[in-house]
Amino acid sequence: DMATTAALCPVAKPGYWEFMGGVTRSLNISYLRAVPIGTTVRLHSKVVSVGRQMAMIRGTMTSRDGKVTYCTVEHHKVNAPVLPQHRGARVPWDAEFEREWAAKGDTARPKL
Structure with missing residues (x-):
């Protein structure tokens, strides 16, 4: 789901x-x-379709060299507004995104 x-x-x-x-x-x-224990895998996710309300993403989990496919996924999502009480939630990578957006001069991004 997260990948x-x-x-x-x-987008x-x-x-x-x-x-x-x-x-x-x-x-x-x-x-x-x-997947054998201790194996490093590669995740690949591709947005197949995205609209105002619905999105569909496909993905695979493979060996690092891509020769072995361990699983495939099809993920359908529905867009939903972020609730005001959730806007203040922080995750460890928020500060990194804010630095990247500031460096690019991206003023469209909200302050997290």
Whole structure:
């Protein structure tokens, strides 16, 4: 859920697909083979469709070299507004995003 949702971050803006605002409508995961303990995996998520209210993301979990696919996912999301009481919530990477936005001069981003 989090790995596929993160794929929406490049299109997010205040009031449109904010990170904490969407809800999962369906999440279908097909496990193809077990991941050996200690294996480093690569996650790939791609936004297939995004609109005002609905989005669909597909993803895979593979070996680092991409030769082995461990699982596939199809994630459908519904956009929902972020509630005012949730806007003050902070996660460890918020400060990093704020620094990046400030460096780019991006004034469209909200202060987190």
